[in-house]
Amino acid sequence: MSTTTWVSRELHALELKGTENYAEALRLFEKLIQDVKSNPDQETYLLKLRGFYGECLYDLDRFAEAETYHRVTMKRWELQKGEDSTEGRARIRLLLATSMLAQCGTEGLSVDASTKKATDSISLLQSALDSETESLVAITACLAESFATLGEIRLNCGETEASQQLYKKAVDTGRATLERQIATRCHDDEILCTKFHIAEDLYKLGNIKEAKEIFQFLFSQIKDLSSKGEAPKLEFTEKEVDDYLEHCSNNERRMSTLSRWKRARRAKAFYGYTAQFEDLLRACRTRSNWRLVFGWCLFNRMVRAYIKRKRSRVVAQSSSLYLNAGTGKNSIRKRDQATNVRKQTAPAGYGLIRRTSTWREEYFRPKGQTAHSNSRGELFDSHPAEQSPESDKWLRAFGELTTSLTGYTEDKDIDTKVAILDTGIDAQHPWIKQRWKRDGLLERGFRDFVNDTGDPPEYPRDNDGHGTHCAGLILQYARRTSLYVARVASSHEECQNDPEFGLKVANAINYAVQNWGVNIISMSFGLNDEDISVGEALAYASRERVCVFAAASNDGLRQGIAYPASRFEVFCVHAAEGSGRAASFTPQARVGHMNYSMLGTSVLSAWPDFRQSDTSDSRRVKGVVEVANAGTWKHQSGTSQATPIAVVMAVHILRYGLTNGVPLARYDPQDLVRRVFQGMSKYDNGYHSILPWEGTRGRFKHYRKRGEFDRSFRMSISEDS
Structure with missing residues (x-):
């Protein structure tokens, strides 16, 4: 059979693959490989067809089969020489790494196995970067994805420091990919996808501000394309970008209160309740508005601790239970009542304000005295x-x-x-x-x-x-x-x-x-x-x-x-x-x-x-x-x-x-x-x-x-x- 016939059949199979008819394309590539096998002078062409066949397996979500097939093809590429072999070796390493990454985190694959596959894909891609090939942009993009995947695995295992380092590598590699895409004038869709992945990694790295800027840019670009009636082929949706923007806004609000919480944590030295402070923080986090609740509870505890210390000091000095406050003398009882009035004017909806008699008994009960209960249910x-x-x-x-x-x-x-x-x-x-x-x-x-x-x-x-x-x-x-x-x-x-x-x-x-x-x-x-x-x-x-x-x-x-x-x-x-x-x-x-x-x-x-x-x-x-x-x-x-x-x-x-x-x-x-x-x-x-x-x-x-x-x-x- 002539080479022209092979090429025409190859183009037909690629056309089917482009229309997402992967099963039919797989069948045609399999027959074509069987025909080319009989001609030993066409080894390079045969390996190229094997690469297409493995891609079809990947597109059909048969990732493990694709990995096995690409491994055999890679070994045969290592034996080839010439310029075509350099490009072929780089491309097959990219395909093998992609099929390995697709299996990470899937059902039935352990954490150790996922870690090994992600690590092996990084090694393969780094070795493929040594030579200048047409697949260089795709290789760097896949390398950034490999770093991010391994970072997520480390994070889920509780290795926060290691995951942060990997996410940083993913961001750096993604930026290098973006530079190469702009230099080689890649399609706008590819550039937008790369920016989305960079923003994702920045968000996971904790760089919320920069991630939010990129997400806002992507959101505006999608809106502009939609208004023009264009339908770009993207790896993400407008809803995903909108969700990330919402999460970024929430995290920015949380970070804006960080300095106030640091000051609040120093307040525990004021009333000496280290354990109670941590317990209060843990309990408040079960509420959606836990920061406001925590601040209000903290203020209440500080006031109660202050009054308790003052009461102890006055009782030790005199049995009259009087305390100098301002220009006049107010009894401790009046002081307590004034505090209670302020407590009862707290914002509605907290559900934290106790009745006067209840919280006074709880916080000022002598040590060792048993709390009495008289509640029905x-x-x-x-x-x-x-x-x-x-x-x-x-x-x-x-x-x-x-x-x-x-x-x-x-x-x-x-x-x-x-x-x-x-x-x-x-x-x-x-x-x-x-x-x-x-x-x-x-x-x-x-x-x-x-x-x-x-x-x-x-x-x-x-x-x-x-x-x-x-x-x-x-x-x-x-x-x-x-x-x-x-x-x-x-x-x-x-x-x-x-x-x-x-x-x-x-x-x-x-x-x-x-x-x-x-x-x-x-x-x-x-x-x-x-x-x-x-x-x-x-x-x-x-x-x-x-x-x-x-x-x-x-x-x-x-x-x-x-x-x-x-x-x-x-x-x-x-x-x-x-x-x-x-x-x-x-x-x-x-x-x-x-x-x-x-x-x-x-x-x-x-x-x-x-x-x-x-x-x-x-x-x-x-x-x-x-x-x-x-x-x-x-x-x-x-x-x-x-x-x-x-x-x-x-x-x-x-x-x-x-x-x-x-x-x-x-x-x-x-x-x-x-x-x-x-x-x-x-x-x-x-x-x-x-x-x-x-x-x-x-x-x-x-x-x-x-x-x-x-x-x-x-x-x-x-x-x-």
Whole structure:
């Protein structure tokens, strides 16, 4: 067959490749290679065709096959001599490096394997730079991408310094590529793509100002081209540039307050609370407006510490409790009251201002004196609900998501522990028996704080059903977590009438943190007033890096957020309908807060079988359905149901972070969960409705692909909110 025929067939295959008909082009190149093989004088031409064939494999996303094929071709190029061989060797190294980079971070490839491929691609490309070839621009561009890829791998492994050095090399190499593109008069589309990659690397390097300038230039260029009706072939979209501009603006605002925070950190020497300062900073970061909240709390602490020192000094000098202030004499009591008035005029929406008597007792109580509690509570679920198609659809999607995330967190050595404080759990329920089946009562993690005699009961029980319903949701959707149950009330009635309910809750929180070592605490109830002992227990849990979730309340717009959901270190959970809209009974969204909402209407979960018991409470037996081999179940609505569903999502977030190399040393668990929640939520009328299979702007739509989920997860935690 003549050379002219080969060339015409080659051009036809390249034309198909240019129209993205890669499968047909691959078939034609394969036949052409078989024909040219028979002529040993055409080895250089054969190797050129093999390069095209490998490119088609790459375009079909068969990266591993492309890598293997290019390696064989590269070895054969090494044996060739002449000017054509120099260009051929450089090009095949570029193709091999590209196919290796495409595999980095994909599902099934370990971190070590990804690191090796990125490192090998850098070595290949650096060796290809030694000779001046036509592919020099493409080689330097690929080298910059290799540095950036390896930098991202190092960053995800927690090697911040190494990643910063690699990102700096990526920026320098990208700028060299841009200079060569301008000198060789490359197409404008290629120049814009290079600038986009440089801006990306500058953003990751922390050079926000310069990155923002480039993104603004790119945004204006895209707008100009769109207005002219042109459709440039770019590797990025207008939406991606817009997102980066938004992130740059957020980071600039954060950097502008850095000097103020440095001054604020020096304030801890003023009142001598080093540990408390760090705890306050950690707790405040769970809020979207944490900087303002932190500043206000810091000011309050400084004032309280100042008054406390003054009080101690005056008491030591005289029993009259008088202090010279200005031109007259004001009693300490009047001074305290003046301070309280100023506290109560704080900006609305913070949810941080305590009543006068409460905060005075907490901060001025003599050392060693026990905090007294006299708070009653309320369980936040409504009457039995009817089945809802919207809620059923929501729960099916949620079940599919949690099944996928369970597959992404297969490390058996990692255990996440959840404590649920409620009315107990029905351990004799057939379905509960199957899911909650560790040996021994104490090993199961059950403690009764209602009848706390020191001896464990015969078996965990629930005389109300509220606790079993909430615990069932965690057992159903977070199968690999260890569930611990603290019984703090026996029924709705006791919860509302027990004056020591707050003390039981505080004891349960302390016990869960100290003895069980839990990661998350779930509380589907609220107290009628702020409680000192509960507040101290929550502060202790925050210091131990425990995430605490609490139900908002079911009072709708009539009242605000219940306590302890109103505390700044607690995740307040609202209820939403299956459509994502806020439920009618959930409280009004607070200004300046992340008002997270989860499904809380018509939620189906396990329920004790009260039909055979002597009970006059129709609420316990109404709406109960029998499920074959799974006992009795029931639909319930309330923020009580939304809270354990939010806890399930937090469990999967923490497990994923622990098992997939997320640098948790950079984030508190509360901050990590908050960031991912924000990435998984959609804003609707003041509420951040969490739809984890969609997320902000459809970010998590492709969660079924592990690589896509990992990219979305890391994008969410890297954002500054």
